[in-house]
Amino acid sequence: MNPDSETEMLKGFAEQEYKYGFVTDIESDTLPPGLNEDVIKFISNKKGEPKWLTDWRLKAYKIWLKMKEPHWANVEYPPIDYQAISYFSAPKNAADGPKSLDEVDPELIKTYNKLGIPLQEQEILAGVAVDAVFDSMSIATTFKDRLAEKGVIFCSFSEAVKEHPELIKKYMGSVVPQSDNFFAALNSAVFTDGSFCYIPPNTKCPMELSTYFRINEPNTGQFERTLIVADKGSHVSYLEGCTAPKRDENQLHAAVVELVALDDAVIKYSTVQNWYPGDKNGKGGIYNFVTKRGACRGKSSKITWTQVETGSAITWKYPSCILQGDNSTGEFYSVALSALKQQADTGTKMIHLGKNTKSTIISKGISAARGQNTYRGQVMIKKSAEGARNYSQCDSLLIGNKCGAHTFPYLDVRNTKSHIEHEASTSKIGEDQMFYCKQRGISEEDAINLIVNGFCKEVFRELPMEFAVEAQRLLEVSLEGSVG
Amino acid sequence: MLKIENLHVSIGGNQILKGINLEVKAGETHAIMGPNGSGKSTLAQVLAGHEEYEITDGKIEYLSKDLLGMDIEERACEGIFLAFQYPVELPGVNNTYFLKSALNAQRKYRGEKEMDAMEFIDLIGDKIKLLNLKDSLLKRPVNEGFSGGEKKRNEIFQMAVLEPKLALLDETDSGLDIDALRVVANGINSMRKEDNAIIIVTHYQRLLNYIVPDFVHVLVDGKIINSGDKNLALELEEKGYDRIVEEAKA
Numbered sequence: 245m246n247p248d249s250e251t252e253m254l255k256g257f258a259e260q261e262y263k264y265g266f267v268t269d270i271e272s273d274t275l276p277p278g279l280n281e282d283v284i285k286f287i288s289n290k291k292g293e294p295k296w297l298t299d300w301r302l303k304a305y306k307i308w309l310k311m312k313e314p315h316w317a318n319v320e321y322p323p324i325d326y327q328a329i330s331y332f333s334a335p336k337n338a339a340d341g342p343k344s345l346d347e348v349d350p351e352l353i354k355t356y357n358k359l360g361i362p363l364q365e366q367e368i369l370a371g372v373a374v375d376a377v378f379d380s381m382s383i384a385t386t387f388k389d390r391l392a393e394k395g396v397i398f399c400s401f402s403e404a405v406k407e408h409p410e411l412i413k414k415y416m417g418s419v420v421p422q423s424d425n426f427f428a429a430l431n432s433a434v435f436t437d438g439s440f441c442y443i444p445p446n447t448k449c450p451m452e453l454s455t456y457f458r459i460n461e462p463n464t465g466q467f468e469r470t471l472i473v474a475d476k477g478s479h480v481s482y483l484e485g486c487t488a489p490k491r492d493e494n495q496l497h498a499a500v501v502e503l504v505a506l507d508d509a510v511i512k513y514s515t516v517q518n519w520y521p522g523d524k525n526g527k528g529g530i531y532n533f534v535t536k537r538g539a540c541r542g543k544s545s546k547i548t549w550t551q552v553e554t555g556s557a558i559t560w561k562y563p564s565c566i567l568q569g570d571n572s573t574g575e576f577y578s579v580a581l582s583a584l585k586q587q588a589d590t591g592t593k594m595i596h597l598g599k600n601t602k603s604t605i606i607s608k609g610i611s612a613a614r615g616q617n618t619y620r621g622q623v624m625i626k627k628s629a630e631g632a633r634n635y636s637q638c639d640s641l642l643i644g645n646k647c648g649a650h651t652f653p654y655l656d657v658r659n660t661k662s663h664i665e666h667e668a669s670t671s672k673i674g675e676d677q678m679f680y681c682k683q684r685g686i687s688e689e690d691a692i693n694l695i696v697n698g699f700c701k702e703v704f705r706e707l708p709m710e711f712a713v714e715a716q717r718l719l720e721v722s723l724e725g726s727v728g
Numbered sequence: 729m730l731k732i733e734n735l736h737v738s739i740g741g742n743q744i745l746k747g748i749n750l751e752v753k754a755g756e757t758h759a760i761m762g763p764n765g766s767g768k769s770t771l772a773q774v775l776a777g778h779e780e781y782e783i784t785d786g787k788i789e790y791l792s793k794d795l796l797g798m799d800i801e802e803r804a805c806e807g808i809f810l811a812f813q814y815p816v817e818l819p820g821v822n823n824t825y826f827l828k829s830a831l832n833a834q835r836k837y838r839g840e841k842e843m844d845a846m847e848f849i850d851l852i853g854d855k856i857k858l859l860n861l862k863d864s865l866l867k868r869p870v871n872e873g874f875s876g877g878e879k880k881r882n883e884i885f886q887m888a889v890l891e892p893k894l895a896l897l898d899e900t901d902s903g904l905d906i907d908a909l910r911v912v913a914n915g916i917n918s919m920r921k922e923d924n925a926i927i928i929v930t931h932y933q934r935l936l937n938y939i940v941p942d943f944v945h946v947l948v949d950g951k952i953i954n955s956g957d958k959n960l961a962l963e964l965e966e967k968g969y970d971r972i973v974e975e976a977k978a
Contacts, residue, residue: 671819675780680816683776684830684886685804685837694829698820698869 274333279326281305284433287332291402291436294409304422304432311426317589318618318650319558321494321531329465329496331434375400375439375455387451395444396480398453401469404440411442415473419502419539419566427498427560428535431467435500438468443478443509452708454483457499465496472502474509476542481512483711492528494557499534507542507569512550514707515563516715519555524613526585529557536563537593540572540601548575549592550706552715554722557586562620564593567601567629574603577703579715581722582615582647591621591652596629596662605636608700611647612723622654625662632662641699642672643692643723693720729754729925730775730795730894735786737767737774744770746950747786752894757926759936759961762947763969768929769813771947772896775927776810777803790894804830805837807893807924811883811900818870823882824852826870827889834890855888859915876903884915891919897928901935913938933965948973 275283284305288298313324375398391398397408405412422432439455457468474480497519505511513536522529532555538547549563565574576592594603609617623634640649651668673695681691696719697704704712730752737745744767752758762768774781775788777800788795791806798806818826832842843851856866859881871879880900887895897916901909916939920926928941936944936958944960945952948969953976954960964972 674816676816677818679776679778679800680812680818681826681830682800683804683810683812684826684890685801685833686830687801687833690829690833694821694826695818698818698822701820 275330277328277330279329279331279434283331287434287436290332291405293405296413297405300417300422301433301435304429305434307423308426308429308433311423311429313426317560317620318616318652319560319587319589321558321587324494324496324531326430331465331467332436334436375453376458390450391453394447394450396447396449397440397442399440401435401438401440401471404471408440408442411473412440412471415471415502415504416469417502419504419537420500420535425535427533428500431469431498431500431535434465435467435469438470438499440470441472441480441482443474443480445475446477447475448478449480452481452483454485456485457497465498467497468499470499470501471504472511472513473504474506474511474545476507476509478506479510481708482514483708484513484515485518494522494529494531496531497534497556499536501534501536501563503538503547505538505540505542505545505547505569505572508544509542510546510548511538512548513538513563514711515549515551515553516707516711516718517551517553517555517559518718520557521555521584521586522557524584526557526614529586530555532556532559532561534561536561537566538564538574539566540569540574540598542572543569543598544571545569546573546575548577548706550577550703551579551590552703552707552718553578553580553588553590554718556588559586559588559590561590562592564595565603566595566597567603567632568597569601570598571600571602572598573601575706576603576605576607576621577706578606579608579610579700579703579719580617580619581610581612581719582617583612583722585614587616587618589618589620591619593622594624594634596623596625596632596634598629600631600633601629602632603634605634605638606702607636607638608703609638609640609649609651610643610696610699610719611640611649612643614646616648616650618650618652620652620654622656623664624656625659625664627658629659630661632659634662634664636664636666638666638668639699640668640670641696642670689723692723696723729791731789733787733789735771735774735788736784737770737781738784739770739781743784744781744950745774748947748950748952750945750952752925752927754893754925755920755922756943757920757928757939757941758943758945759928759930759941760945760947760952761930761933761961761964764931766947767950768947769898772810772898772927772929775803775894775896776800776808801833802837805834809887809890809892809895811880811887811895811897813898813900813902815871815874815879815883817872819872821870823868823870824848824866827852827886830886831889852889855885858888858918859885860911861885877905877908880904881908881912884912888915888919891924893924895919895924895926897926897930899930900928901930901932909935910938933961936961946972946976948976 284301288301420428422429441453443449472482503511503513519530519532540547547565553559563576567574574594580588580590582588592605605621607619609619611617619638625632638651642649649670653666655664657664678691697716704715707715732748732750735745735748760768783796828848835842865878880903904912940958944956944958946954
């Protein structure tokens with residue numbers, strides 16, 4: 245591709261618009277910046293938590309103090325001042341936890357409507373229950389009653405601590421322990437809210453569950469925790485969406501997601517991540533440092549992670565599966581887009597412990613403008629995992645000549661009766677492809693969308709219908725103006 | 729339909745075309761023949777609007793419009809179709825979907841209603857038979873994993889669906905075995921009409937046995953040195969380019 249026409253073609257990346265960058269003007273209870281034991285006690289107290297949980301947080305904090313921020317990822321950013329972040333912010337009159345929709349501040353309802361997430365149940369996309377998390381607080385959960393009829397528990401994490409302490413005690417930290425990594429330890433100390441979901445044995449959750457995360461206050465971090473437990477023979481599909489206002493400062497998002505699948509249970513976890521990516525020079529945007537892990541604890545259980553990552557200034561995220569139960573299956577399908585000056589270091593870990601465990605990894609990285617995209621994946625087959633199989637495919641697509649794609653696959657096989665396949669490719673949207681499409685009458689923008697969508701098809705196929713459409717649109721918007 | 733006057737084209741400072749004059753009327757089929765590196769493919773690419781080439785002099789009038797002022801996709805929508813010498817692969821992009829997108833882009837340009845999937849499938853039914861295309865080819869990504877012959881056949885299939893006014897066939901016969909050549913030629917012949925025109929760029933006379941041109945032009949070193957009817961192609965085949973060049977000089 246000749247450099248001039250390429251610059252021309254990519255010029256527009258700078259002007260792409262982030263649609264969700266507005267700020268909601270609402271009175272908030274926000275802690276002053278800073279982190280110490282008192283702050284943690286304040287958060288715990290504010291949420292009316294039992295002593296065991298306060299102690300659990302303090303233990304995590306002590307572990308965190310001894311840890312160092314990891315820097316092995318292929319991303320660059322100035323040091324984060326953890327004392328400059330506020331660790332708690334909640335809309336004022338929601339501070340006592342979620343109530344019925346009628347009591348939710350109309351400003352918040354408006355915010356979610358604007359985001360395309362109507363909380364009014366009757367208006368909602370049929371079959372999706374939503375837990376809306378605004379800064380540190382879950383403000384509403386819809387369809388709770390209908391879910392309860394089936395015995396499905398779907399509520400905010402804070403509520404679950406009060407209503408279902410035995411489940412929380414049993415499963416929280418059982419997949420991602422407090423000491424797992426720097427950001428998980430930090431989250432364990434200061435986590436504020438998130439979603440909890442429990443599917444009873446032999447139950448198919450009657451609708452898609454979803455959590456919508458929104459960061460609003462400046463200088464706050466969002467530290468949510470999600471825990472999903474699928475009991476024996478149950479089935480659940482869960483969606484996660486995220487946005488944040490446009491701000492010049494970077495904001496930290498350090499979440500923990502834990503999934504537990506017991507015998508024959510199936511969990512499908514889909515994410516469309518669209519945090520504010522910052523501007524073309526890398527100013528502002530969310531640091532998305534997230535620990536997501538699922539444990540296939542029971543035999544023949546299955547966990548599928550599907551993610552479409554288009555936002556955030558930096559993404560550091562490796563949704564993983566621990567395949568403990570015999571014949572269990574882990575899947576990871578990912579599309580990660582780095583445009584503007586975004587950096588993404590993302591991938592997965594598949595840890596095979598049980599016999600005949602199976603894992604599939606399909607990763608599609610798209611780099612445009614000055615974006616840097618890294619796939620980092622680990623497949624570990626332990627001695628006990630006889631007959632384990634893994635298939636990995638990592639493809640990278642480059643748009644322009646100032647971006648980069650990197651692939652770091654780690655394979656660790658301790659078992660001779662297992663089978664591993666790895667395929668990788670890197671391609672570039674070539675001028676010849678553009679010429680071919682245009683010669684048939686297709687505009688440059690449509691041609692790029694056509695090629696990018698073709699590239700991502702294997703992943704989009706895994707998303708629930710409405711989300712697949714949204715993901716496709718999101719990619720189009722993110723690539724909009726990529727042509728001059 | 730097409731009028732090329734004194735066309736000079738260069739790439740990276742190298743002059744490739746050095747004053748081409750050519751007029752093509754509706755209903756005509758022209759063959760452009762010439763040795764390797766004579767500028768045949770360049771001419772086809774320039775007509776389609778490839779941006780790599782620099783037009784240093786001359787003008788091109790197409791349907792009474794200034795062709796050189798039009799974008800690539802605008803030319804396509806105005807009915808110019810290039811059957812590529814080396815058709816490009818588009819991984820993951822479904823062949824049928826691609827063609828439907830192309831047709832709808834052109835229909836939209838012309839102010840016609842876009843076709844839905846059902847209408848489109850009806851439309852392509854006959855064309856598939858015409859070119860004896862395998863069903864599986866339609867479902868696969870564009871040109872990915874196609875054999876050389878399948879790629880060429882797919883190009884002509886696209887042409888049949890898009891129904892261009894001016895088709896440029898760049899070395900369409902290369903990579904085709906004799907049976908495939910016949911199928912492709914029959915397909916092209918069935919598309920020849922009073923209101924459209926074809927320019928065939930080719931090395932060999934072979935294709936012209938099946939698609940009989942009204943005019944044959946010999947392009948050597950960026951210039952048309954000889955023009956005639958179909959017999960010129962036979963003469964070329966017999967004598968070779970060198971003798972024709974010498975005779976032209978003499």
